């Protein structure tokens with residue numbers, strides 16, 4: 140068996156970088172810091188080096204299937220498998236950013252949904268027994284109870300497969316394009332909708348893992364809690380809080396994320412859940 144390896148996507152800044160920092164201190168194996176831009180990724184690796192920590196850089200743009208394949212080839216050649224995969228990369232926006240809603244929906248679904256799905260699909264066969272996979276999401280806005288009508292009934296089908304989820308993503312994008320979100324029961328916010336899809340993705344993949352020959356593969360969706368980094372900008376009030384909740388530092392968020400990757404071998408739960416601050420939330424209400 141090759142050397143143990145952990146991979147973090149979108150790790151040049153924010154929670155991703157803090158997660159790499161934490162893994163460098165706690166994970167027994169190599170930690171791959173990925174970034175869509177080589178200069179920012181290398182800068183992040185160098186900043187960790189100054190702290191005495193060694194991460195390995197590899198470029199990865201999750202919206203580009205060829206970029207995912209290149210990382211896959213690198214991992215296969217150097218490690219032969221994956222022990223930890225943290226899908227952290229996501230779109231983030233400024234508060235009141237002036238961007239047409241359909242463009243925003245395309246970006247959220249190209250990166251957060253399709254990008255993450257392609258990473259999970261392409262890396263799935265490389266996961267070693269006892270591998271731990273995390274999909275970062277937002278359990279404050281990504282609440283399934285925001286769905287109504289047709290969207291709600293299709294989403295709550297317990298036999299939903301990944302392919303069905305992709306079809307539903309297309310249905311959602313079409314609804315945005317033709318201003319039909321309300322009619323079909325989708326939420327208005329593309330960021331919110333993409334996060335709801337990510338929680339469902341973790342749930343569906345967990346079922347595939349349960350029936351896989353490799354033992355004890357676990358995947359969970361993780362909400363880090365409001366954190367002082369890019370993704371909270373859109374929701375932060377003038378007083379620097381999100382609805383009164385004080386933002387935590389990325390290093391604090393990283394502890395909970397790494398906890399999910401360190402669930403001991405043989406432990407079967409949590410799996411397919413939405414987890415915040417080490418607690419499983421109800422995927423429908425996020426409480």
Ligand SMILES: NC(=O)c1ccc[n+]([C@@H]2O[C@H](COP(=O)([O-])OP(=O)(O)OC[C@H]3O[C@@H](n4cnc5c(N)ncnc54)[C@H](OP(=O)(O)O)[C@@H]3O)[C@@H](O)[C@H]2O)c1
Nearest residue numbers: 149153154200201228229231275277365366368369370371
């Ligand atoms: N911060 C919060 O309060 C909060 C709350 C709930 C959930 N989350 C989730 O936690 C995760 C991290 O949040 P954050 O606040 O640290 O976000 P962030 O500061 O906005 O960082 C996002 C990272 O994703 C990268 N990225 C964007 N598009 C990419 C692509 N196509 N391919 C590869 N990387 C890409 C960014 O790279 P560039 O630097 O090149 O743009 C950046 O490194 C996200 O999934 C977010 O939704 C955060």
